[in-house]
Amino acid sequence: MRTSLGSLVLSSPVLVAAGCAGTGRELAQLIPLAHLGGLVTPSAVLHADAGSVSPQLAETPSGLLTARVPGPTLAGLLGDDLPWLARQRATVIVSLGGQSVDEFELLAQQLRGVAGVSGLELNLAGPDLDAQGTPFEESPLRASAVTARVRRVTPSHVPVLARLSAHIADLVEVARACMTAGADALSLSGSIPGMLLDAQTLRPVPVHSGWLSGPAIRPVGLRAVYRVRAALPALPILAAGGVMTGPDALQYLAAGANAVCVGTGALRDPLAPITVHNALAASLAERRLPSARDIMGCAHAPIPAR
Amino acid sequence: MIRESAQVAATRRVGEYTVLTMTAPGIAPLARPGQAVTFAVGGAQSSLLARRGCAIFRAQERGVYGGTLEIVVDAGEPGTRWLAERRRNDLLDVIGPVGRGFALPRDPVSCLLIGAGWRSAGLFGLAEALHARGCRVDIILGAATAERLFGVLEARRESATLTVLTEDGSMGARGQATDALDEVMARGDTSVVYASGPAGLLRTVAERARERGAVSQLIVDVSLACGSGGCLGCAVWVTGQDGNPRWVRACVEGPTFRGDVLRWDRPHPAAVLTSLSRDGSAAP
């Protein structure tokens, strides 16, 4: 079930989402990382900032609400994790979490020529410190500036994926701007903002500005993929949002994704990426379709007459 | 660490808790005292996505059915209630052993084990291992009520002295487990204290042990929402080897920590999972 994201050919259309398996060391005890379509790393940062945010997690109906904490430093990834991942023969997409356009460029520069980096994912949901902390993805201008600068310093055989969240107002416009700026593919979408109140105190629980993931957001993610695919037919899409089972992945492919990420699903069941892959293969076989490509985007065409 | 489908072999009630015995021939022989396991709860279609972590009460390498694991469930929220409702022959998605077990003393020193409520369960495998090394073992068990104590019978068998305290005085002395710390440590000339309980108890144990020149080893009270290093929900604020504070994952570098490594200037974040679910905000 090969698929591709721009120039990157993947052995499976099922990957592990950014931040949902760390850098893979624990997951590797349970499944061979080489069997995954790929692993997206947690969003790497330029400077360590240990104490700024407390990691937090709360369970909500069919979802998880997590506080987004600063990821590993790129230096740490370069020193330990990427060489180790390369030895596991894992396909690795490094997620970058810059806090300014310049930081994104610096991060990308440091990854030039590093062995075992198959792609870069730009986490554009983070705050842009040069724009009063407005997330990059909320401005077509800022999102495309990051994309263009990273694309310029990244070797052409390494695809650059712009990650956008499903809830942003101008999703299609921002996606178009990133494509024009040189994005080879989109990563759609990350988690979406949510909150919880403590049932007793009726005040925000510690995870008061959390990010919601899991099946609770699947319909939101599916619509985002469908809209962007309709508007930008040529742009490859790596989808994410609530994929737990084979049928979930099939729906994302049908809506127009070229590959899917399993995030929360892999937290509940670390074997889920493999199970989803196998179930997907089985349902393609059942439909007598030779490759995943034959199902991609089919939701946009009328059901063929028999 | 492996994942297996464990079959429930037996269930029994102990006070307010449920003890589940399951066959887990892969995990049981690997388990060390202090390590945990995690379960997916609610079945395949469940809306409960966080796994539930549980200390290993007993791990037996071989039995009639191969290796078995025993865990103690406090059915305080929908996920653990689902676990407690499992019946013989039901299958459980279990991952383990999770994290690192307790460090055991090289010499036959005097040890104190102190546990509160169902969390005491994580200390019993340790008691056996300490005996095997010729250590003296004193035990303190505490809980709100007699029904919420766990392991009094086992503790009596495994200890030189056993001290029981309940907050309502329904069994043993009235008070909290830590009330007996000074007296028992003085009497046993304790060198190492092992503790499992809520954050308040752990902090008191760590401080008291330091004052008395003893080493403390604690099982932190955080939820293990994935148990495989991905979610960061189990993060614990510690002093790193370089002396700087940092977050580490209890499911990787814990759940056992030396008391002098844990820092108390930030709340233990992962308690959020349990405090929320207790209000019934999520149903299976």
Ligand SMILES: Cc1cc2nc3c(=O)[nH]c(=O)nc-3n(C[C@H](O)[C@H](O)[C@H](O)COP(=O)(O)O)c2cc1C
């Ligand atoms: C614990 C956790 C950590 C995450 N860390 C990152 C991250 O570092 N960078 C990022 O771009 N997305 C991160 N995400 C978002 C996921 O990559 C994914 O896009 C999102 O959770 C939706 O997919 P899911 O519903 O399958 O989880 C994280 C999500 C979770 C639950």
Ligand code: FES
């Ligand atoms: S329990 Fe998820 S990272 Fe530790």
